[in-house]
Amino acid sequence: MKALLRWVLLVLIAGLAVQLYFVGRIALMALLDPQSTAFQRSEIYRVVTEHGSLKWRQQWVPYPELSDNLKRAVIVSEDATFIEHEGVDLESLEKAWEKNTQAEQRAEKAASRLGSKVAPAGSGKAAKPPKIVGGSTITQQLAKNLFLSGERTLMRKGQELVLTLMLEALLSKQRILEIYLNNVEWGEGVFGAEAAAQHYFRKPASKLSAYEAARLAVMLPRPKYFETRPGSGYLASRASTIATRMGGVEVP
Structure with a gap:
């Protein structure tokens, strides 16, 4: 019985140590820009393994230099209550x-x-x-991308919620959105708003128009899919809808 209690205590201590590690990492992000995310590192490994080479586009842009159009478009598309909620909607x-x-x-x-029904043989x-x-918020997406693997388990989801609350407690909404926009995936090896703006529109992220920003925002759930389908009717239609809704959106 004592051995069992000892193991339980060790597990609890280890769990607490992991959470304190995350707290420290997030607290540093209030001052220092993260160099990479867990998702980016996994993508680097995948791309190098599959293709033997790596084409990577990413350039950090400070929050004031990111287009307000893009901030509004992403909030409308990904998390309409970003300003109001405390991490979870x-x-x-x-x-x-x-x-x-x-x-x-x-x-x-x-x-x-x-x-x-009996399907014909070989019909496929x-x-x-x-x-x-x-139903993830921007903060939840950031928590997952920064620290976690892509597996879908109850334990991973629980850790995501804990990290989300940490991010909201230790960072401002402005900083959360800044880190998110500079690290989110926008295509194969394309990460962050500046890389996306240059890749798709040949201009800096500070100069994106409302419609261009809306197109980028619509791509976010499936960036690799839409990268190969620039003429998608859904992409154009949804971007137009997002653009019309951006006017009244408050940005942090």
Whole structure:
């Protein structure tokens, strides 16, 4: 029994040490720009492993030099209540949960109908997997990208929430948005607003128009997909919608 209690105590101490490490890392970010994120390091490994070489575009731009158009567009597209919430938007999470549940139910029905029919041999027909949507805030996305792996487990999600609360407690909204915009992925090896603005529009991030900023914001959930589909009708239509909503958005 004593051995078990000793192991439990060691696990708790180790867990506390990890959290204190994260607190220290985040506190330093109030003064120092992060050099890389966990997601970026995993992408470097993947690209080098698959292609044997690395094309990397990233340049840190201070918050005042980032276009307000881009700040507004990303808030409208990714996290409409960014200014108000304290890291987690419970209403968005609830809506995402409902949509995902409905999508899974539709996928199960489709699979059931497909299973009840005899598909021709070699037809390759299969039920489409459900489209999963997220309810993560900008702060949650930053927490995940900075520190965590891409696996989806209950423990990782719990750590993401803890890190989100740490970010909100130790950093200002302005600093959170600054770090996010300078590190988020916008294509294969394209990270941060400056690299994205130069890659797609051949101009600095400070000069992005409302529509250009909206196009970049719409790309964020699937940047590699939209990078290869610049003529996407959805991208253009959604960007126009975002651009019309940006006027009344407050930026930190």
